[in-house]
Every structure is written in structure tokens, then in C-alpha cells.
């Protein structure tokens with residue numbers, strides 16, 4: 027690898043935010059044709075380092091040398107001209123613009139008289155999406171109508187279309203399922219052959235060996251080690267990340283399920299769900315697995331009153347309930363952690379009001395709040411989930427992506443809901459905190475709460491669920507209760523029978 | 529959790545840490561003040577300058593005058609704050625104020641004949657007052673319902689209301705000041721004295737409008753900070769979608785906000801009528817822009833989710849005192865307008881700067 031030319035060198039990079047020393051004398055380098063994986067706990071400084079590199083954050087001091095040339099003030103425009111492209115963790119698409127406009131933003135193809143050549147624009151967009159194996163997204167669609175996975179794919183397509191030499195991927199797969207991840211990895215492989223250098227951030231540690239050549243681990247804003255991927259086995263990396271030996275990972279999967287808590291009968295949502303019937307018991311963690319677009323998210327949306335259903339009935343404690351609005355769902359004791367982090371947080375507000383938000387909707391308008399109780403309650407989950415920095419007054423917009431996710435988990439764990447629907451609960455959360463999230467979920471279940479966990483990470487589904495339902499095309503295709511399936515079995519039942527899984 | 533090395537030398541650095549942390553907390557206080565006290569600093573500087581520049585500024589008569597005027601604007605701006613915090617805008621507050629004042633004044637001074645023998649009015653102050661405020665609340669309710677049920681943008685709805693309600697007020701008053709000189713049968717020639725007291729009286733030397741504004745500010749502050757409604761308003765303004773998926777009734781919150789704004793506009797209009805000793809259909813003209821300016825000068829984010837009523841109170845005082853000062857300094861009214869506009873822009877630029885510089 028070291029025979030390849032060095033594309034990029036960062037030396038002694040320093041960055042401070044008010045109250046946070048985000049980057050401490052960071053050294054980092056990247057060769058042509060390599061995937062350099064960047065790991066670290068939530069809030070370690072990974073995204074900040076990438077933002078410094080693509081010019082959206084300025085550095086306080088330190089050198090950035092690209093192809094041997096030092097750069098002084100790096101602006102986003104300069105970074106782009108130097109061939110640096112980035113996929114942002116908190117997606118950066120413009121919701122009101124179409125997919126094509128987003129992919130080609132700032133460089134839409136023109137015809138004479140400066141008219142935009144829309145047919146060419148749409149072709150380019152379609153082509154770049156197709157490189158990722160995505161054919162179902164129409165380039166005309168406004169981005170706000172896409173789900174998070176589709177947005178993530180569009181964001182990746184945008185960067186690919188720019189022919190960058192240095193590619194920064196900040197958790198590009200956090201919302202994707204197995205097949206899209208495979209396609210992305212194939213694309214990355216092709217780019218490597220074209221001598222593109224890639225920095226890859228992920229909390230899915232099994233991805234490291236699949237695509238990485240070198241691994242760098244950060245902790246508390248500093249680099250604590252760089253090694254070839256052969257030396258980066260799971261234990262070594264985790265120990266470097268958290269600074270001590272990792273605790274036992276597996277949560278105890280004891281089953282103590284009680285009476286029926288939630289029952290759905292023949293639920294049909296136009297074009298998405300067909301005659302779904304499902305039962306969730308007290309104390310049960312029900313895993314729902316499916317590939318992208320199988321209808322998992324629509325099921326959750328319909329249950330929570332975000333998507334109207336055509337027919338079907340919902341029962342809680344064997345009583346029929348009518349849910350037309352999320353407010354109804356919350357009142358009926360349902361909580362829903364959506365996959366869309368940006369659409370769930372109030373960025374300018376501190377942690378505490380973000381955590382207690384679901385408790386507000388059901389109150390009479392002029393009911394007084396007890397701010398002190400609110401803070402101490404919020405604090406409990408903030409401690410349990412290790413939100414860092416644990417400062418309740420800090421606006422959530424200044425938290426790292428994973429810490430924002432923890433705030434959302436705290437929100438629903440604290441909401442008093444008896445039925446929790448978690449869509450990708452550990453999206454963007456580091457390994458250490460993941461174990462804590464699973465332990466908390468199990469504790470909630472043991473207290474009689476029923477949890478529906480939608481996840482695209484197979485190991486997560488397998489280890490956490492008491493029962494697994496597999497979805498495909500808006501229908502349940504398989505159920506695994508007492509016997510756990512293997513990874514291949516699970517993937518097979520979620521895929522089309524004609525598409526043999528090798 | 530990083531482990532702390534346990535050795536004797538470790539004690540020394542921790543002792544040394546004390547001092548920087550003290551200056552740190554001092555700095556934090558200063559920074560807090562710069563961050564949140566920006567408008568207050570501007571207000572103080574303005575007052576100091578005017579006190580030095582003209583001997584008339586600090587006279588009792590002038591202070592009373594400023595407080596009376598400022599109070600009316602402050603009441604409007606408080607209602608506007610609720611709306612802007614929820615990421616809306618209310619362009620109709622001036623018209624609502626004029627309509628409420630007109631309705632109250634007409635009811636309190638004129639005899640409205642329904643048939644030859646059946647008539648109402650002139651009604652007592654204590655009947656006319658709640659009706660006037662109710663008219664304001666009703667106007668707000670209609671605004672809110674059109675915006676939420678009809679899905680018409682806030683700006684368009686309230687712009688329409690601005691024009692329509694002014695027309696209504698003209699209809700009710702016949703385009704004349706109330707009470708007018710034409711002596712219809714059974715009409716009174718002056719407003720009830722309670723109403724005049726509301727606009728120009730004093731309690732313990734403090735002008736009544738200022739007392740009213742102060743009470744409203746405190747209630748509004750409590751509602752915003754300590755009630756479910758207040759929390760919902762900030763949530764809806766901060767991220768409407770997030771509020772919705774957390775079970776907040778966004779529509780209900782928005783309607784509530786417009787009702788509050790309409791109600792406060794009604795109160796402001798009636799107080800203003802008391803101060804002027806007369807009501808007319810055009811008395812609220814320009815107040816919608818002044819109230820928005822006061823809110824923005826006070827540091828509330830025009831896009832919602834951030835800010836509060838104390839800032840708006842200060843913003844209303846800045847706007848009023850600036851106008852007053854320019855008058856005292858004999859600046860021509862054309863230049864006054866130019867200056868006021870520039871000041872709004874400068875204050876907001878300063879506000880943006882200090883937010884970026886000192887935010888945590």
C-alpha cells in the first residue's frame with residue numbers, strides 16, 4: 027500500500043468549539059487506491075476531521091497537504107476543485123429540489139442561451155444512481171419525498187458523479203440494507219482500481235475487514251492508533267476506541283413474554299402494505315427484517331398515524347384503537363423512533379426539552395411543567411446512554427450524530443410508552459453504547475414493554491429479537507420464533523426467490 | 529471514562545486549575561450577557577446618548593410619553609412574539625387593534641338601533657372592553673383556522689386579514705373617528721372615563737399602559753417558559769416535523785398562537801384608543817411592521833424556535849425611544865424613517881455576529 031503515492035496528509039490539526047476540544051494534534055494520511063477506515067466513539071471527532079478536510083469547518087491550526095501541495099484556507103469550493111468529495115453523516119441534500127437537481131447542484135448541464143438541459147441532467151442523475159444499482163428513484167422526485175435510505179443513496183450518487191480523487195464517506199451505510207451496501211462496496215472497489223483514495227467512517231465494525239486497507243482509531247479528539255486492517259481485529263479496535271477492555275457484548279436473550287399487547291389485523295396501506303396481521307406481546311422484542319422498500323417503515327408509520335391506512339384494525343390490550351395522528355398514538359401508549367434523525371430533533375433546543383417532547387402533546391395547553399423534574403428525568407437516560415458531552419443545556423445541533431441518536435432513544439425510553447417501535451435504533455451509535463442500548467431495551471422489555479425493532483443489520487436482529495418477522499413487498503414472508511435462522515436464511519427469505527443468495 | 533493517574537504530583541495541577549476556572553466563570557457571565565443582553569446594551573447606550581444630547585429626554589413628561597407609546601407597541605410585539613416563535617407571522621395585528629378599538633368605542637358611545645324601539649348601547653365600559661378583546665381573539669382564531677385548515681401560508685392569510693379587517697373597521701366607524709362630532713340621537717360625545725384612564729392614567733406615578741404591558745409580559749413569559757403550550761410553540765417553530773412526530777398537535781398550537789396574538793392586538797388597540805381619546809379605523813396602520821421589527825430587534829429568530837418576550841419588550845422600547853429621540857433632536861421625519869430602518873438592520877447584523885461569536 028505504501029508504494030502508492032500519498033494523496034493527502036493532515037498534520038497536527040487542531041480544532042476547538044466553545045467548551046469542546048474536538049481535534050487534538052491529529053495526524054492522518056491517505057494513499058491513492060486505499061480505503062482508510064476511521065473509527066472512534068460517538069463524539070470522538072471523526073466528522074469534524076472530515077468537515078475540516080472538505081472545508082465546511084475551518085481548522086484552528088495544522089497543515090493539510092494534498093498531493094504534496096500545502097493548502098492554507100480550505101474553502102468548500104477549493105476542496106471541491108482539489109477533487110475532495112464528501113458524503114455527510116447528516117445528509118446535506120436540499121429537500122425542495124429534485125433528485126437530479128441535488129445530484130448536479132451548481133453544475134447543471136446547459137444548452138445555448140444558458141437554458142438548463144433537463145433531459146441530460148436527468149440522464150446523468152439516472153446513470154449515477156444506476157452505478158449504485160438504484161433504478162427505482164425517479165430523478166424528478168423532490169428529495170423531501172424520499173425516505174432516509176433513498177436520500178443516503180442520492181447523496182452518495184452526487185459525490186460519485188463528481189469524479190473525486192479523495193472521497194470522504196461519513197457513515198454512508200447507516201440507513202442502507204444489505205443489498206445496497208454490497209453495491210456500494212462494489213463501487214468503492216472499482217474506484218480503488220482507479221486510484222481514488224477513500225476515507226470511510228462507520229460504526230458497523232464488520233464492514234472494516236470487508237473494504238478497508240488501513241484503520242485509524244480516534245478517541246476524545248486524538249488519534250490513538252493507525253494499523254493495517256490485518257491487525258485491526260474487533261477486540262483490538264474496540265479496546266482502542268473505548269480505552270478499556272470491552273464488556274460482554276451479548277445481551278441475555280431470555281424470553282418472558284406476557285399477554286397480547288398490540289394486535290394488527292389485515293392492515294392495508296395503498297401501494298405499500300397488504301393485509302398485514304401481527305401480534306406483539308408484553309415483554310417481547312419483535313425484530314422486523316427486510317430489504318430496502320419492503321414496507322417496514324410504512325408499517326411503523328401506519329401504526330403511528332403518520333400514514334393513513336385503507337383498511338385493517340389495530341388493537342391495544344384487545345381494545346380497538348383509532349389512530350389518525352401521532353398524538354393519538356402517543357396517547358395510546360405507542361412510541362416511535364424514526365430513522366430520520368433530522369426530522370425528529372429540535373436542533374436549537376437543548377437536550378432536556380428534546381427528551382421530554384412526547385410528554386407535552388397530551389397535556390392541557392396551560393398545564394405547568396416542572397422543569398427540575400424534567401431535567402433530572404432527562405439526566406437519567408443521558409447518563410445511561412452516555413451522551414457526550416452530558417450537558418443538558420447544550421443545543422442538540424452541536425452534538426455529534428451518534429449522540430443525537432442517543433437523545434432520541436432517551437426521548438422514547440422516557441416517554442412512558444408501552445409499545446415502542448424502533449427503526450434502526452443504533453444508527454450511528456458506537457459499539458460501546460450499542461451494548462448499553464440493547465441492555466436498556468431488554469430492561470424495558472422485562473418491565474413489560476413490547477418493542478418492535480426494525481433493523482437492517484442482521485447480527486443485531488438475530489441477537490436481540492425474541493421473534494423475527496421477515497418482510498418483502500409489503501407482506502410478511504417468514505416468521506422465526508423459537509429457532510433462530512442463520513444470516514443466509516434470513517437474507518434469503520427477504521430476497522426474491524429468483525435472486526439466489528450465494 | 530478515562531482513568532485518572534493516582535500519584536502525589538497529580539494534586540498540584542488540580543490546585544492550579546482553580547484560577548483559570550474562576551476567570552472562566554467570569555468570562556461565562558460576560559459571554560452570557562453579550563449573548564442574551566445584546567438588545568439591552570443597545571437600549572442603554574441609546575438612552576445614555578439621548579440623555580447627554582438633549583435636556584428634554586429625561587424630563588418627566590417625556591418619559592411618561594415614551595412609556596405610554598412604548599407600551600402599546602410592546603403589547604402588540606408580545607403577541608407577535610408568540611406567532612414568530614412558532615415560525616409564523618402576523619401582518620394583521622395593526623388592523624385587529626384598530627377593529628377592536630373601533631368596535632369597543634362604537635359600542636361605548638353610540639346607540640345601535642336594531643328596530644325602531646329595540647336598540648343597544650351605549651354600553652358600559654366593562655361590557656365594551658371584553659367584547660373588543662373578544663373581537664381580536666376571534667380575528668386571531670379565524671386567521672389560525674384559515675392557516676391550518678385551509679393550508680394557506682401565514683403571510684398570505686394575515687395579509688388578507690390586514691386589508692379585510694381594516695375594511696370592516698371602516699364600515700363600523702363609517703370612516704369617522706369615534707366618538708365623532710356628528711351628534712346622533714343617544715350618542716355620547718366622549719369615551720368612558722375608565723377607557724381614558726386605561727390609556728392615559730397612572731398608578732403610583734407609572735402610566736397605566738406600562739403597567740398593563742408589564743403584567744402581560746410576565747404572564748407571557750410564564751406561559752412560554754413553564755407551560756405545555758409554551759414548549760409546544762418552541763417545538764413547532766424549531767422543527768415542525770419533529771414536533772408532529774413527537775405527538776404535538778401542531779395545528780392546535782398554531783391556532784392558539786394566533787388567538788393570543790389577536791387578543792393582545794385587541795388589548796393594544798383599546799389602550800391606544802384610551803391614550804388618543806378616540807378610535808378610528810386606520811389607527812393601527814404600520815403597527816404590524818413596527819411590532820415585527822421590535823420582535824426581531826429583541827433577538828427572536830424570524831424563522832422561529834428561538835427568542836422570548838423580554839427581548840421584544842426591549843425591542844419595542846428601542847423602536848419607540850429612537851423615534852422619540854429623533855423628534856427631540858429635530859430630525860426631519862423623512863430622515864427619521866431612514867434612520868429607523870438602518871437601526872433595525874444594524875441591530876440584526878450585530879445580533880447575528882454575536883450569536884456566531886459567542887454561541888455555545
Ligand SMILES: Nc1ncnc2c1ncn2[C@@H]1O[C@H](COP(=O)(O)OP(=O)(O)OP(=O)(O)O)[C@@H](O)[C@H]1O
Pocket residue numbers: 043044046048066067068069070071072073074075115414415423424425426427428429454888
Ligand atoms: N458546531 C459545533 N459546535 C460545538 N461543538 C461541536 C460542533 N460540532 C461538533 N461539536 C463537538 O465536537 C465533538 C466531535 O464531534 P464529531 O461530530 O466530530 O464526532 P464524531 O466522531 O463524528 O461522532 P459520531 O460517531 O457520533 O458521529 C463532539 O463533542 C461534538 O459535540
Ligand SMILES: [Mg+2]
Pocket residue numbers: 072073074115196426427428
Ligand atoms: Mg459523526
